[in-house]
Amino acid sequence: MKIIICLISLFVPAIVFGQLLEVPQTGKAPTKTFLIETPNPKAVVLLFIGGDGILDLTSDGSTTKQNPLNRSAGLWQPYGINSVLVDSPYDLGDARRGNVRGKSEHLARVESVVKYYENKFNVPIWIFGHSMGTVTAIEFANQSEKSASVSGIIIAGTHIGETLSNNFSKPVLAIHHQKEACAATPISASESIINRRSKETKSELVMIDGGEDVGLKCMGLAYHGFNKVEDQVVSAAAKFILVN
Numbered sequence: 475m476k477i478i479i480c481l482i483s484l485f486v487p488a489i490v491f492g493q494l495l496e497v498p499q500t501g502k503a504p505t506k507t508f509l510i511e512t513p514n515p516k517a518v519v520l521l522f523i524g525g526d527g528i529l530d531l532t533s534d535g536s537t538t539k540q541n542p543l544n545r546s547a548g549l550w551q552p553y554g555i556n557s558v559l560v561d562s563p564y565d566l567g568d569a570r571r572g573n574v575r576g577k578s579e580h581l582a583r584v585e586s587v588v589k590y591y592e593n594k595f596n597v598p599i600w601i602f603g604h605s606m607g608t609v610t611a612i613e614f615a616n617q618s619e620k621s622a623s624v625s626g627i628i629i630a631g632t633h634i635g636e637t638l639s640n641n642f643s644k645p646v647l648a649i650h651h652q653k654e655a656c657a658a659t660p661i662s663a664s665e666s667i668i669n670r671r672s673k674e675t676k677s678e679l680v681m682i683d684g685g686e687d688v689g690l691k692c693m694g695l696a697y698h699g700f701n702k703v704e705d706q707v708v709s710a711a712a713k714f715i716l717v718n
Contacts, residue, residue, distance in 0.1 A: 492547075494533050497590045505583055506561035507590075508535035512551040517598045517625070517715050518591045519550060520558050522584075524605025524631070527566035527575070529559060540694035542630070543604050546704035553712035556595065560587055568606055569633065569658035569692070575609040584610060585620045598625035600715055605659055605698065608632045612667075615642040626676075626718055628711050631656070631698055632663040638670070645676040645718040649707055651700060652683040656692035676718055680710045 492510035499505055508531050521543040523529060529537040529544065537544055543559065550557040566580065567573030574580055584601075592599050601624055603611035608629040615621045616639045626645035631654065638646065648664035664679055671677040685703035688695040695701045 492535050494531060494535065495590075497587050499583055499586055502579070502583070503563040505563065505587055506531045507587060508547070508559040508561075509591075510535075510547055510551065510557045512554055512556055514554065515556040515595055515597050516554040517600060518556045518558060518595055519600045519602050519628075519711070519715065520560050520584075520587060520591065521547060522560050522601065522603040522607035522610045524603075524607045524633075525568050527562035527606070527610075528564075529561040531559065531561045535559065540699065541604065542694065542700040542704045542707060543602065543607070545694075546708050549705055549708040550712060553708075553716065555712055555715060556591075556597075558587075558591060560584075566606070566610075573606060573609060575606065576613040580610070581614055581617055581620060584614050585623075588620075588623050592623055598715075599623060600626050600628060602628040602630070602711060604630045605656075605692075606633055609636060612636045612638050615639070615644075615646075618642070626715070628714070629664065629667065630700070630707060630711075631659045632667060633659055634663045636663065636667065638667050640670075640672060643672070643675050645714070646671060647677075647711060647714040648679045649700075649710055650679070650681055651685070651697045651703075652681050653687065653697045655687075655696065656698040658692055659698060678714060682706055682710070 496504035630649040
């Protein structure tokens with residue numbers, strides 16, 4: 475199913491209140507995460523940014539990265555969903571330099587974060603990746619044993635060439651901007667993931683229009699980064715989570 479949303483964005487708050495939590499990783503540096511809670515949460519969404527994956531989160535959750543996931547991390551609360559920004563202690567690469575998001579060390583780290591928040595809240599856990607973060611979401615979903623604990627994935631601005639295994643039968647939502655201009659994340663990448671899904675699975679493609687296009691086409695303030703329409707990205711994703 476494809477849904478197109480046209481809109482004028484609401485203001486996205488720059489300051490949110492939460493807590494920095496470090497998830498232990500055996501023999502490795504811990505994974506920094508920033509949790510924004512809501513009373514009696516219905517779900518937890520783990521947010522993985524694109525690029526090199528490094529947020530350099532501070533104690534108040536601030537970061538210098540311009541990414542739609544951290545800009546909108548505080549918008550999940552009205553839907554009764556806890557949001558968690560997930561940092562990386564090392565460079566994960568990018569579309570130009572190659573990436574290590576499919577490597578066992580990274581996927582083991584993702585699994586530790588999933589288990590940590592599953593144990594902490596005992597509610598459904600979802601993984602949401604944007605741009606290169608979609609590689610994390612898809613590669614983790616393709617690991618059947620590891621992804622057994624997640625209820626579904628959300629991919630936004632999907633990176634080209636990614637393939638989701640048919641063994642992953644849980645719900646999948648793809649979100650893309652109607653005016654996407656980044657060569658590494660064409661609309662066809664999201665369409666391909668959804669179109670190849672079995673008819674028995676719950677899958678949906680949402681196209682969003684509007685917002686502002688500033689700077690380089692593959693960066694966070696361009697249409698690629700859903701600049702000034704982050705609220706609609708969260709709305710589409712949250713509603714999908716709550717009905718699945």
